[in-house]
Amino acid sequence: MKTTFPGGIHPPYNKELTASKAIVEMPLPKRVRLLLQQHIGAPCKPLVKKGDVVTVGQKIADSDAFVSAPIIASVGGEVAAVDAEGIEIVTDPEHSRFTGQAPKYDTPEDIRQIIREAGIVGMGGAAFPTHVKLSPPEGKEVHTLIINGAECEPYLSTDHRVMVEQGEELIEGIKILLRACGAQKAIIGIEKNKPDAIENLSRLCRDEENIRVEAVPVVYPQGGERQLIKSLTGREVPVGGLPLDLGIVVQNVATAVAVHQAVNLGRPLIDRVVTVSGRGVAEPANVRVRLGTPIRDLIEFCGGMRDDAVKVVNGGPMMGKAVASLDDPVTKGTSGILVLTEAEVRIYEERTCIRCARCVDACPMRLMPNYLALYSRKSMYNDAEQIHLFNCIECGCCSFVCPARIPIVHYIQKAKHEINSKRRKK
Ligand code: SF4
Ligand code: SF4
Structure with missing residues (x-):
């Protein structure tokens, strides 16, 4: 068992709904x-x-x-x-059929520029511009590129399918990313519940001296940047710091494939794979879809909603956001659209904190979620910041384990939002 991070949880994964389903292309x-x-x-x-x-x-x-x-x-x-x-x-x-030409490039800066012009951002959900992540500031050097294939969010299987079906393209993308950021080696981190992806990429990397695959334990949020770095290297990103402070850059597997397509084929980011799942959709699937497609069309393509569907979520059930309108479009960061039934949605009445500290044990960032919730709810923002509100990665582990059903992460998000908007106004 590799070194892993503190805390974490084991939610019901529900990946069997789509994990073995090959990617289909939506018209x-x-x-x-x-x-x-x-x-x-x-x-x-x-x-x-x-x-x-x-x-x-x-x-x-x-x-x-x-x-x-x-x-x-x-x-x-x-x-x-x-x-x-x-x-x-x-x-x-x-x-609408793309027929581009591979661009010419020489230097890492040329590659970063091509990636920028292709509109590529982190496709694991965070949507941070990729060219920025590949540009270490003066005086900082990158030695290791980590490719995030953990995909720890329940239900989601887009990265899984990309690793199984587009392994060659992924390896080509990694080679370009290595050049772009100047790292000497790449590690592909994959949770152990994807043995076919581990097997496929290990075979493809057999002759690659500087790219290797590492299986990591199945524990949520293994796919968090800081958590994956800890699991793969044993090192911790300093509080308030970035992976770059350790000489590490993390990129998601789908992002690496997009980089290959942009740099080697001249194809910008015009589509992505989305897992459409949940027991409220007729035919769960992994779908390649053009960006900007209405969520309604995507669900229709998957057979439509069942009568008992009660909620649609953009992303995974832990970190995703409820969809306000089915006319909302698929974006670069949409890794999943979940159509959930009442049985899959936790609707509980909030009770009083019983000080059991389960949230503290589950927090992968070693925070005190109970106090963060308390201070956030009472608008005691200075106190919340004192105990590192902004280090919270909003993984939702605390809310998941809380026996009093306190929506801790919701209070934290609200506090962060209020503090940020006050700062912007100033
Ligand atoms: S949401 Fe924040 S406070 Fe709660 S467990 Fe995750 S990191 Fe900790
Ligand atoms: S898990 Fe819930 S009840 Fe227990 S200490 Fe944390 S907030 Fe309180």
Whole structure:
């Protein structure tokens, strides 16, 4: 058993609904809506207006900020609307098949620029612009690239299927990422519940001296950057620091495949694989879908909702967010769309904290979730910050184990949001 991190939980994984299902491609949607902010960082500004005709792969929005990533037309067609939040395109199927050319490159900076122009961000859910992560600041050197194939969120199996079905492309992507960030070696970390992915990538890496596969224990949140680093290297990212402080860069498996496609094939980020699952959808599946596709169309493609469906979640059940409208689009960070039944959704009445400390034991960041919840709920933000509110990775382990059913992570998120908006106003 490898070294692992403190805390963690074992929720019901429910991966059997889709884990063995090969990726299927969804037909082109009639229209797409591409949000101007699909990433961490500055939102983009539109480069097109209503009535313009765009081709698939064309950059349609961008920003001057370093921490940002452009928006690429995922289909060809006519721009039907441009508003403060996004750009809508009516699909022209004749002009939606991408036929690009591999760009030329020489230096790591060239590679980072291609990755940026392709609109690539972290596809594991966090959506941090990839070119930024690959640019160590002056004086910092990267020695290790970690490829995150843990996929610890229940239900999700997109990374799993990508590792089984697109292993060659993944290895090519890793080679490019190694060049781009200057690391000497790469480690692919995969949870042990994906033996076929471990087997496939181990076989493909057999002759690669500087890329190896490591199986890691199945424990949520193994796929958290800090947790995976601890499991694979035994080292801890300092409080308030970044993996770069340890000379490590972490990238998700789907991101590495997107990097291969952009740099070796000239294909920008126009689609992604999404796990559509939960007992509230008729035919759970792993679907390759164009970015901007309405969630409603994606669910329809999977046979539609069952009568007992009560909630739709964008992402996994631990860290995902409830979908407000089925017209919301798939974004670069959408790893899953879950349609859940009442039996799968925990709806409980909150009770009083009994000071059992189970949340403290479960916290992978060694925080005191009980006090974070208390201070956050009472708007005692200074006290909450004193006990490291902002170190919380919002994994939800605390809420999951709490016998009093206190939605701890919800209080924490609310406090962070309020503090951040107060700071922005100042
Ligand atoms: S949500 Fe935050 S406080 Fe709760 S267990 Fe995860 S890191 Fe700890
Ligand atoms: S797990 Fe819940 S009841 Fe127990 S100490 Fe934490 S907040 Fe209180």
